[in-house]
Amino acid sequence: MKSSYRIFTRRLSRYVEKSILPTPDQSIVTFSFDDCPLSAIQTALPMLEAQDWSATIYVACGLCDTENHLGVHMSLQDVTDVHARGHEIADHTFSHLNTMDVSLETFLADIEKNQSVLKSLGLPPSRHFAYPFGEVSPTLKRALRKRFSTMRGVISPKTPAQDANLLNAMRVYSDETVELAITQISTLAETPQWLHFFTHDVRDTPSEFGCTPENFSRIVAAVKSSGVAVMTVDQAYASLQQQRNVS
Numbered sequence: 001m002k003s004s005y006r007i008f009t010r011r012l013s014r015y016v017e018k019s020i021l022p023t024p025d026q027s028i029v030t031f032s033f034d035d036c037p038l039s040a041i042q043t044a045l046p047m048l049e050a051q052d053w054s055a056t057i058y059v060a061c062g063l064c065d066t067e068n069h070l071g072v073h074m075s076l077q078d079v080t081d082v083h084a085r086g087h088e089i090a091d092h093t094f095s096h097l098n099t100m101d102v103s104l105e106t107f108l109a110d111i112e113k114n115q116s117v118l119k120s121l122g123l124p125p126s127r128h129f130a131y132p133f134g135e136v137s138p139t140l141k142r143a144l145r146k147r148f149s150t151m152r153g154v155i156s157p158k159t160p161a162q163d164a165n166l167l168n169a170m171r172v173y174s175d176e177t178v179e180l181a182i183t184q185i186s187t188l189a190e191t192p193q194w195l196h197f198f199t200h201d202v203r204d205t206p207s208e209f210g211c212t213p214e215n216f217s218r219i220v221a222a223v224k225s226s227g228v229a230v231m232t233v234d235q236a237y238a239s240l241q242q243q244r245n246v247s
């Protein structure tokens with residue numbers, strides 16, 4: 001598919017097939033990790049657990065026990081262990097597919113393959129999804145809104161409004177993105193919002209899609225100072241639904 005068409009489709013997706021969530025009465029922060037880098041669960045999750053916080057891991061089970069530019073990926077046993085530690089396991093397709101490269105049928109079947117692996121591990125069905133590579137189309141949004149409560153992209157928030165079918169999230173990658181994240185954290189008290197951070201590998205020499213432990217700990221410290229609630233995607237979503245029901 002031509003790249004200009006991909007860019008058009010991805011941009012169009014921001015404006016159609018939306019399910020706008022209520023803005024929280026009080027800010028919420030979510031941390032998520034994509035794919036399954038072992039360094040994320042060995043290095044970053046303990047920092048969150050030290051604060052009694054849980055994260056959401058968007059797992060593509062086909063990456064388990066493999067190694068790529070993000071480093072070594074966790075095993076299926078690690079996925080089970082992370083779930084047992086109270087973190088949320090969400091979906092990211094089995095093969096980490098780019099929706100622009102395959103048919104909708106193939107993409108949906110790959111999601112079901114991922115879900116069947118998670119089921120074989122004794123995990124509950126995932127209620128949330130992240131688009132691999134952040135690639136999304138209006139057709140895919142329409143198909144997945146029936147399947148998942150939320151789907152996350154890789155676009156930074158411009159306003160506090162969150163579209164459940166294409167959640168905004170801020171990258172925690174380089175020094176520059178960490179500065180942007182810390183600036184956004186400084187707005188949590190005055191502007192109620194669901195602020196969602198995501199990254200991949202967390203190690204001393206991270207990929208361009210990951211961050212250093214030092215930078216991750218700076219974000220953790222800033223969120224802790226803000227005093228806002230940290231929730232998994234599912235907890236945050238449930239909180240917003242409850243707010244919708246009482247308002």
Ligand SMILES: [Zn+2]
Pocket residue numbers: 034035092096131132133
């Ligand atoms: Zn991914």
